[in-house]
Amino acid sequence: MIAADVILCVLTLAAAxxxxxxxxxxxAIILVGVVSLFASYLFLRMGAPDxxxxxxxxxxxxxxxxxxxxxxRTRRKS
Amino acid sequence: xxxxxxxxxxxxxxxxxxxxIVAGGTPAELGDVSRHYVERGVIENRASTLVxxxxxxxxxxxxxxxxxxxxxxxxxxxxVLRRFHGEPSAPPTPSSEIVRTGARxxxxxxxxxxxxxxxxxxxTPGGGFxxxxxxxxxxxxxxxxxxxxxxPHAFLSWLESTSGAGFVIVGxxxxxxxxxxxxxxxxxxxxxxxxxxxxxxxxxxxxLTGLKVGSExxxxxDIMMRGERKEGGR
Numbered sequence: 001m002i003a004a005d006v007i008l009c010v011l012t013l014a015a016a017x018x019x020x021x022x023x024x025x026x027x028a029i030i031l032v033g034v035v036s037l038f039a040s041y042l043f044l045r046m047g048a049p050d051x052x053x054x055x056x057x058x059x060x061x062x063x064x065x066x067x068x069x070x071x072x073r074t075r076r077k078s
Numbered sequence: 079x080x081x082x083x084x085x086x087x088x089x090x091x092x093x094x095x096x097x098x099i100v101a102g103g104t105p106a107e108l109g110d111v112s113r114h115y116v117e118r119g120v121i122e123n124r125a126s127t128l129v130x131x132x133x134x135x136x137x138x139x140x141x142x143x144x145x146x147x148x149x150x151x152x153x154x155x156x157x158v159l160r161r162f163h164g165e166p167s168a169p170p171t172p173s174s175e176i177v178r179t180g181a182r183x184x185x186x187x188x189x190x191x192x193x194x195x196x197x198x199x200x201x202t203p204g205g206g207f208x209x210x211x212x213x214x215x216x217x218x219x220x221x222x223x224x225x226x227x228x229x230p231h232a233f234l235s236w237l238e239s240t241s242g243a244g245f246v247i248v249g250x251x252x253x254x255x256x257x258x259x260x261x262x263x264x265x266x267x268x269x270x271x272x273x274x275x276x277x278x279x280x281x282x283x284x285x286l287t288g289l290k291v292g293s294e295x296x297x298x299x300d301i302m303m304r305g306e307r308k309e310g311g312r
Contacts, residue, residue, distance in 0.1 A: 049203035050129050053195070057211035062295065065218060069302050 005045055012038040029067045036060035123262050124269065125200040125277040133205065134280045138260035141283075142245060144207075145290055149242065152298045159301050173223050181223030188216035196288030200277040206287025213288070214295030221303050229300045234293045241290040248279050248286070 012035055019031035036059030043052035108116060119131040133141055195202075196209030220227065252261030262278040269276030 050127075050205070050208065053204050053208040054211065057208060057215055061215050062211060062218070062299070065299070066302060 001045075005042065008038055008042060012042065025071055026068075029064060029071060032067070033060045033064035036063075123200075123277055123280060124271045125280055126272050127200070127203060129203070130200050130205055130277075130280060130284070134199075134283050135260065135262045138249065138283065141206075141287065142249065142260075145242065145245065145287060148291060148294055149238075152294045155298055156301050171225075173225065178223045181219045185216050185220050185223075188219065189213055192216060192288070192292065196284050197281065198274070199284035199288075200280045201272065201274070206284045207291055209284075209288040210291025210295060213292035214299060217292075217296040218299050221299060225303075229296065231297070231300075234297055238290055238293040238297070241286040241293075244286045245283060245290070248283055252279070 015031050015034045015038065019028045019035065022028050022031060036055055040052045040055035040060065043049075043055055115132055115136060116128065119128045119136070120126070123131045123135050125131045125134075192209045192212035192215075194209075195204040195212060196206050199205035199209070217229070221229075249260040253259045255261070256263070260279070260283070262280065269278075275281075
């Protein structure tokens with residue numbers, strides 16, 4: 001299980017760096033959601049199910065959608 | 079060029095500071111307050127999780143502050159996006175059959191799971207904020223599937239303000255009876271450990287928090303999506 005944790009840590013970091021580097025805003029938003037999803041699993045593994053639930057529900061679901069809505073609205077305007 | 083140098087300098091400074099924090103390690107001894115929380119938290123409040131005991135009882139005032147912060151941010155969004163309300167809305171593009179059928183299947187269980195999370199906040203991990211966020215996700219699915227269905231705003235607003243007032247009233251009852259805001263012991267019966275009706279006022283406060291957070295986030299999502307809908311109709 002430690003190996004799985006290490007792999008997930010590396011994937012989380014990779015997704016975070018990719019979210020900064022990637023060109024398209026849509027891809028960046030999805031990558032930020034992916035970071036939250038991986039992070040919530042890591043929180044669960046570290047024995048913090050409360051934090052994991054919050055991260056999964058708010059980080060990867062609600063804030064991703066809010067970012068998507070904001071992206072769509074700003075794009076229409078310009 | 080200068081900007082890049084400044085950025086690198088700031089990052090190096092942050093790295094040095096964080097390294098010193100990490101290298102110090104965790105202290106071997108708990109402070110007095112922390113030791114009291116860890117040793118007595120579960121016994122004093124008869125909550126099955128220590129996190130709940132700290133969040134709702136010992137740090138209940140902070141939780142009230144967090145709920146107030148959330149309320150203020152939703153009010154801010156509603157204020158900024160208010161100008162979209164009066165415009166005529168074009169009929170939105172209907173969602174696909176898959177989304178509509180999936181939503182019909184999932185919204186009920188998701189709402190029920192959110193309610194379960196905050197009602198069992200003193201027994202299992204999770205609580206008002208987590209349950210409210212799950213409820214808001216269910217409402218989001220509903221909004222995505224049936225885009226022209228209006229949310230019952232009068233009811234949501236009533237629910238939000240009533241549960242917020244209820245939180246403060248529970249705190250004031252503690253102040254009146256025992257002499258400290260949001261007191262638990264001596265206000266309500268603590269009951270038997272690990273039962274649904276136990277832990278004094280903790281389940282009441284968590285239920286009120288869950289309802290408040292859920293209705294606030296649902297309203298926030300509806301304001302944002304509706305603004306987008308009217309924008310899309312142009």
